[in-house]
Amino acid sequence: MIRPVPSRRHTIADDLRRQIATGHFKAGERLPSEAQLATRYEVSTPTLRSALALLQGEGLVEKIHGSGNFIRHPLRRITYVGGRAAPYAPTETGAPLRLTVRTANVQANGHLAALLHVPFGSPLTEFQCLSHQGKSPHGLARIYVPRDLVPKDLAEESPEALTARLAELRPPLAEVQERLSARLPTLEEATTLRIGTSLAILSITRVVTDTTGRAVEAALLVLPGDRSDALFTAHPSINEGTSKE
Template identity: 90%
Template sequence: MIRPVPSRRHTIADDLRRQIVTGHFKAGERLPSEAQLATRYEVSTPTLRSALALLQAEGLVEKIHGSGNFVRHPLRRITYVGGGAAPYAHTATGAPLRLTVRTTNVQAQDPLTALMHVPFGSPLTEFHCLSHQGKSPQGLARIYVPRDLVAADLAEESPEALTTRLAALRPPLAEVQERLSARLPTPEEATVLRISSSLAVLSITRVATDATGRAVEAALLVLPGDRSDALFTAHPPTKERTSKE
């Protein structure tokens, strides 16, 4: 049987992978520039970038815009826990993720108008949240809350206390809907999360409503697919609870 000849990008990726696995290139180390690697392997820059994209998709290499390609530290899986009163994610070891939050006042536009059932231009507050494990970004979330439910001093809260404070300010929740899908990242998401544009992400859309049916929070979460799981736990009614009802 005739075996297919490996393409140049696969040959280059195999060689770089071997050098990473054997420790020639160490975790956190910057790889030679793309121009240097293209010259070394005698290929065009697009072919070299295609080879690097294979390693980025495997989680071995991350590209930092303006800085270059770096050997990624060993990935730790993160788990998104759904079904609760607030979006929550943790590492496989249970260690909390470090958050950075940027707060902005915005006006509702599509698709938020349909998602939250509010008129175009309705005042919202956006919380742009980026979670880190060490220096490596792990997840991106955009949380939108009607502006009348946000206290004036909320921006002064620490990122760790933000979720708790938001939960205290809003009315009791009557329903939480979460939609999970897999898709390719947008160019902005790929840059922020330092992942390949060919790596699938978990996209989670979460809308919380109160007893009146008003959407009091909408969260759009993006998690890299090479290190993320989503866990949803259901509690079926027991016979005892059903008989009481």
Template identity: 60%
Template sequence: MTRFVPPRHHDIADDLRLQITTGRMKPGERLPSEADLADRYKVSTVTLRSALAVLQGEGLVEKIHGKGNFVRRPPRKIVYVGGWGTLDPWTAAEAVLRVTVRTTMVQADSRLTTLLKVPTGSPLAEFLCISHERESPHGLARIYIPHDLVPAGVLNDELSWQETALRLAVLGSPPATVRETVCARPPTPDEASALRTGSSKTVLAITRVATDTAGRVIEAAPLTFPRDRVDAVFTTHHVTDERQTQG
């Protein structure tokens, strides 16, 4: 009977995993270069990268473009609070998070036409928001607002996330309804790149659509979070008929 010999990259992954889990390699520590590791284990860089891919898939190692491979810090979860969050995709806006915002004008394609219930080609403001804690991405949001509802100055100025959220919050009264659709799914290639998560990892995807009393969509926001970095909380408020409570 032929004895099965595990591929060499599994042995390398096992050794590096042991160093990480026993604390010999600390969270945030940069691993030796891929060339140095390949030389240490007497393998090709292709085999070495296969070993690192195993650890990246397990969430133990993350590769930062242009910097190298690092021992991933234990994930710190944030809380997404369901409902109207003054257009803030991280409604618990924690001070430890650094949020970058890129604003641009786009035209509604078929997907956005369905979300916002506007004609194809309608002008929309897009706010691309990515949150980080140190080097680790925590969430990705694309917020879409009809152009005529965007406060003056938001599209033209270089603003911080806090300033942008504050200006967007002056849209008026809270919406009449907020509908949120939640699912777990594999990330798209763009999401996997932005969130630095493997394509085999599951993300939590929330699509939030807010409408006013006339039924007009005033905001549509597809939000994406790595599954190990967020808890989502949704609360239902029951309305009591005052006539039943009197007498």
């Protein structure tokens, strides 16, 4: 049986992976420049970048635009627990990740208008939530709420306080609907999270409805697959699956 000859990019990736595993390159250390590595391995820059993309996709290397390629510190895994009412649903054991929240007033585009069942151009408030482990981004969530449900005196608050303030202006929640898919990140998402465009992400779209039937929140979550799991638990009814006589 003839075995295929490894491509140059896989050979380079294997060598760099070995050097990372043996501690030659340590966590947080900057790799030599792409031009230096291309010269060292006697390949073109595109081939070298293709090899680095493999390591970025595995979560071993982090590319920071304008600074270079760095060896990642080991990233802890978090579990997204489905069905929770709070907008900040990714959870983990141990100390919580650091979370930054940026607020902006936006208008509903076609996708958001459809999710929230509001007219195109309706006023919304966007909460962009970025979690961090140390200096490394860990996960991204964009949460959209109809502007009349957002307190006018809203200030920079902790996620817990923000959740409580939002709950003051709406009826109790009745349903949390979530759609989960795996895909590759957009260039903007990859840049924000400092991941390679070849690393699969968990993309979660969540719509929360209150007891009046109104959609009061739409959340778009992006969780890199090298550090995230999703858990959904169902509770079948007592009569489910029983046959009728």
